[in-house]
Amino acid sequence: MRASFVFSEVVTGLRRNVTMTIAMILTTAVSLAMLGFGLLAVGTIDKMKANFLADVEVSVYLVNDISSGDPNCSQSACQSLRQDLQGNDGVESVVFENREQSYERFKKMFESQPELLALTGPEALPASLHVKLKNPERSQAIIQEYTGKPGVSKVDDQQKALDRVFNALNGVRNLAFGAALIMAIAALLLIANTIQVSAFTRRTEVGIMRLVGATRWYTQLPFLLEAVVAGLVGALIGIVFLVLTKVLLLDLVLTGDVFPAVGMLELLFPVAPILIAVSVVISAITGYVTLRLYVRH
Numbered sequence: 001m002r003a004s005f006v007f008s009e010v011v012t013g014l015r016r017n018v019t020m021t022i023a024m025i026l027t028t029a030v031s032l033a034m035l036g037f038g039l040l041a042v043g044t045i046d047k048m049k050a051n052f053l054a055d056v057e058v059s060v061y062l063v064n065d066i067s068s069g070d071p072n073c074s075q076s077a078c079q080s081l082r083q084d085l086q087g088n089d090g091v092e093s094v095v096f097e098n099r100e101q102s103y104e105r106f107k108k109m110f111e112s113q114p115e116l117l118a119l120t121g122p123e124a125l126p127a128s129l130h131v132k133l134k135n136p137e138r139s140q141a142i143i144q145e146y147t148g149k150p151g152v153s154k155v156d157d158q159q160k161a162l163d164r165v166f167n168a169l170n171g172v173r174n175l176a177f178g179a180a181l182i183m184a185i186a187a188l189l190l191i192a193n194t195i196q197v198s199a200f201t202r203r204t205e206v207g208i209m210r211l212v213g214a215t216r217w218y219t220q221l222p223f224l225l226e227a228v229v230a231g232l233v234g235a236l237i238g239i240v241f242l243v244l245t246k247v248l249l250l251d252l253v254l255t256g257d258v259f260p261a262v263g264m265l266e267l268l269f270p271v272a273p274i275l276i277a278v279s280v281v282i283s284a285i286t287g288y289v290t291l292r293l294y295v296r297h
Contacts, residue, residue, distance in 0.1 A: 010225045017197055021230055024190040028234025028283075031183035032275045033241045034176050039271050040242075040262055041173035045166060052162050056136040060085070060129040060146055061153045067127040071098040077151045078127075085131055085146070090138055095130045102128065126153055184282070187234070191227045191283060192290040199223055199294070224287040231283030235276045242267055 014021045062078065070078050073096040085094045097105075103122040110116050133139055136159060143155045243264075250262050 010222050010229060014226055014229065016201060017194055020190065020194045020197065021226075024187065024194055024230045025234045025237065027183060027187040027190055028231055028279060029237035029241065031180050031187050032235050032238035032279055033245075034180035034183060035278070036238060036242045036267075036271050036275055037245075038173055038176035038180060039274065040267065041169070041176060043266065044262060045169050045173065048169075049162075049166060053136040053159070056133070056139070056158045056162065058131040058133065058139050058142050059156045059158070060131060061126045061156065062128060063151055063153045064126065066151055067099050067125075068123070070127070071100070072096075073098070073127075073129075081146075081149065081151050082129060085129060088142070088145075090134055090141060092132045092134045094132075096127070097130060098127045099123070099125055102126070187231075188282070188286050191230070191286045194230070195223050195227060195287055195290045196294050198226060199291070220291045223291060224284065227283040227287035227290075228280055231279040232276065235279035238275055239268075239272045242271070 060081070062081075066075070066078050069075070073079060073082055078096070082094055082096060085091055099122050102125040103120075106120065106125055107117060131142060133142065139157045139159050143157055146152055147155045246262055246264065246267055
């Protein structure tokens with residue numbers, strides 16, 4: 001009978017303040033959905049970084065004399081530089097690309113821009129040594145060691161371009177977390193206000209219960225459960241929103257060629273349990289603190 005009474009009081013409280021309850025649930029749902037987007041972005045960025053770093057190369061561009069006079073990297077200047085790179089402990093493989101091969105790759109990359117192709121000839125592109133590293137994150141050591149060496153025009157690191165891309169993606173992730181934080185604050189304020197209003201409207205009932213010997217926990221438990229139930233419903237709505245976004249948007253955008261696709265299992269575990277746990281814990285803590293501060297008697 002006690003459990004039945006507590007749950008009936010929870011239902012009554014949620015129904016009595018229905019507009020505030022709906023606002024609290026929707027705000028919580030949006031907040032947790034943004035948090036879920038941030039968590040999915042973290043996982044996606046990590047997978048992208050692992051995939052791209054596996055193919056990152058350091059390009060050692062050769063001076064014009066070698067580019068024009070040694071198309072097979074058979075002369076001493078190019079050969080010694082190539083052997084030096086191959087003997088480096090941090091290098092996995094070295095591939096020579098002559099001027100003509102560079103130009104063919106250039107044409108494939110910019111085939112949609114015929115004006116640029118018309119202005120660029122093979123003589124404008126240098127020969128290069130493409131160096132694949134055992135540990136791509138140590139590319140700076142190779143750059144510092146070979147920059148300025150005889151026969152080297154410049155050393156370029158693909159990771160610089162990737163870092164700019166990942167910084168932009170990290171910015172999107174941080175925006176999602178920032179929006180989630182703002183919405184979470186709004187949800188917490190709504191939870192606190194809803195509990196205060198609910199406690200005020202039932203102050204006579206609670207007072208009578210205390211007079212007949214009911215403990216503080218017994219009288220305050222319905223208010224606490226109201227916050228937890230509303231937070232849990234908000235979490236479930238947020239998860240449904242994430243699933244719909246994945247099916248209707250992410251599956252079309254994240255094709256797997258550049259951005260790793262987000263799997264349904266990845267969304268449901270561990271993201272969904274994290275959102276539910278965060279919602280329940282935060283709602284319970286907010287409800288408890290509100291009751292302790294505003295409902296003292």
